[in-house]
Amino acid sequence: MAVAIFSLTMQILCLTLFSLTLLCTAFTYRDYSDALEKSILFFEGQRSGRLPPNQRLKWRGNSGLSDGASYHVDLVGGYYDAGDNVKFGLPMAFTTTMLAWSVIEFGSSMQNQIENAKDALRWGTDYLLKAATATPGTLYVQVGDPNMDHKCWERPEDMDTPRNVYKVSTQNPGSDVAAETAAALAAASIVFKESDPSYSAKLVQTAKKVFDFADRNRGSYSDSLNSVVCPFYCSYSGYQDELLWGASWIHRASQDNSYLSYIQSNGHTMGSDNDDYSFSWDDKRAGTKVLLSKDFLEKSTAEFQSYKSHSDNYICSLFPGTSGFQAQYTPGGLLFKASESNLQYVTTTSFLLLTYAKYLSANGGVATCGTSTVTAEGLIAQAKKQVDYILGDNPAKMSYMVGFGERYPQHVHHRGSSVPSIQAHPDRITCSNGFQYLYSSSPNPNVLVGAVIGGPDSKDNFADDRNNYQQSEPATYINAPFVGALAFFSGKATTN
Numbered sequence: 001m002a003v004a005i006f007s008l009t010m011q012i013l014c015l016t017l018f019s020l021t022l023l024c025t026a027f028t029y030r031d032y033s034d035a036l037e038k039s040i041l042f043f044e045g046q047r048s049g050r051l052p053p054n055q056r057l058k059w060r061g062n063s064g065l066s067d068g069a070s071y072h073v074d075l076v077g078g079y080y081d082a083g084d085n086v087k088f089g090l091p092m093a094f095t096t097t098m099l100a101w102s103v104i105e106f107g108s109s110m111q112n113q114i115e116n117a118k119d120a121l122r123w124g125t126d127y128l129l130k131a132a133t134a135t136p137g138t139l140y141v142q143v144g145d146p147n148m149d150h151k152c153w154e155r156p157e158d159m160d161t162p163r164n165v166y167k168v169s170t171q172n173p174g175s176d177v178a179a180e181t182a183a184a185l186a187a188a189s190i191v192f193k194e195s196d197p198s199y200s201a202k203l204v205q206t207a208k209k210v211f212d213f214a215d216r217n218r219g220s221y222s223d224s225l226n227s228v229v230c231p232f233y234c235s236y237s238g239y240q241d242e243l244l245w246g247a248s249w250i251h252r253a254s255q256d257n258s259y260l261s262y263i264q265s266n267g268h269t270m271g272s273d274n275d276d277y278s279f280s281w282d283d284k285r286a287g288t289k290v291l292l293s294k295d296f297l298e299k300s301t302a303e304f305q306s307y308k309s310h311s312d313n314y315i316c317s318l319f320p321g322t323s324g325f326q327a328q329y330t331p332g333g334l335l336f337k338a339s340e341s342n343l344q345y346v347t348t349t350s351f352l353l354l355t356y357a358k359y360l361s362a363n364g365g366v367a368t369c370g371t372s373t374v375t376a377e378g379l380i381a382q383a384k385k386q387v388d389y390i391l392g393d394n395p396a397k398m399s400y401m402v403g404f405g406e407r408y409p410q411h412v413h414h415r416g417s418s419v420p421s422i423q424a425h426p427d428r429i430t431c432s433n434g435f436q437y438l439y440s441s442s443p444n445p446n447v448l449v450g451a452v453i454g455g456p457d458s459k460d461n462f463a464d465d466r467n468n469y470q471q472s473e474p475a476t477y478i479n480a481p482f483v484g485a486l487a488f489f490s491g492k493a494t495t496n
Contacts, residue, residue, distance in 0.1 A: 029489065059416075097183045105484055174239075247266075252291070281344075344475065395460045
């Protein structure tokens, strides 16, 4: 009897300690606010074009000022995707969509960072509008030859590699990149609806035209532009997922019933019946299901019940002990999907966990996993573990956000950050001369504040090595969903 009581007491104690660990953390809401500010600041380091007077990362300068000129179009602006100097359309559009979704769901928690977040978003949409409207029946989807760009290690301000322009058209379709561009413009239109209604209207109108172009001229941009988009940003999942994703965003932005009809008519052939367990610049299926589940949870729209069910399946795959569990975690508790740029999957997953938790809690719902359930609080706790790991609560005690915490990566795989700035070294540093900085053991001279890099391996090991791009390269699409996740936790002042 005494043994049973002792055992029960220990179980209660363990459960109590477990509950406390969910509430108590090494990070306060001020830490999350600091990380939020930095996660948005990162985008200033990725800017292409003429920098504005309020540019805060001062080591960057103007770049790509003649992009598109040789093709008689203005393609100045936008973002470099990662550590190189190419403007890739598919990841840039996804980044823009996720920045917009972050503001839509968690902008109310961004406080003094909301304008910075909207500025980061607008830098993307201004460029995408140019790319979508410059030439009828055409979407410009890339500036820069990646094969030539990758043969150089140059800061963007010195760039002298070919700035070739690549496009999709009715003859050479790219439904994936076009529909993602439509999603980005539509999502952003929601963000600017109150503050800039005319801009918002232009965004959603252009989104509809680009979506129609994507839908009427079906095909993958990986087929049309294979040599310059593959293997960098091949559309491995095809274009069906982007068509459903794009339609879903235009439906949410415009409440136009024709897009509701499109979703209902085409969903079954575009992946709505399939379970998919990752969400990225390539594969939109899990994100689409969470996005559309909102309509079922709020309005009981019968046609969207399956999206709620499939969203549950996605959530259940992340939770050990549920019937649908299949995710892999490192010994330190980090979700692990891929050896290259793994944290992109961690930030998108954290965002979907928090967004779905928001939808569930607003409507008294739970995620159903066979005979068990997961509450909104459970989703938040799982997301928090992932966010905290990135910020430094991990076996290595390393923050994987540059400039955050006491210990963070110093040798980031990023041309502009690793080469002396034009302020420190005004003379041109040529294509081949830059490689001395790639292979240097010295820390990057320019701190790319807020950059979340690829991250550790499946055993929580991380090599702070600039040449190890799989682990040390940042990307806009890693940061964009993290902006929303950090905003959520920065607004949770009462839980700390």
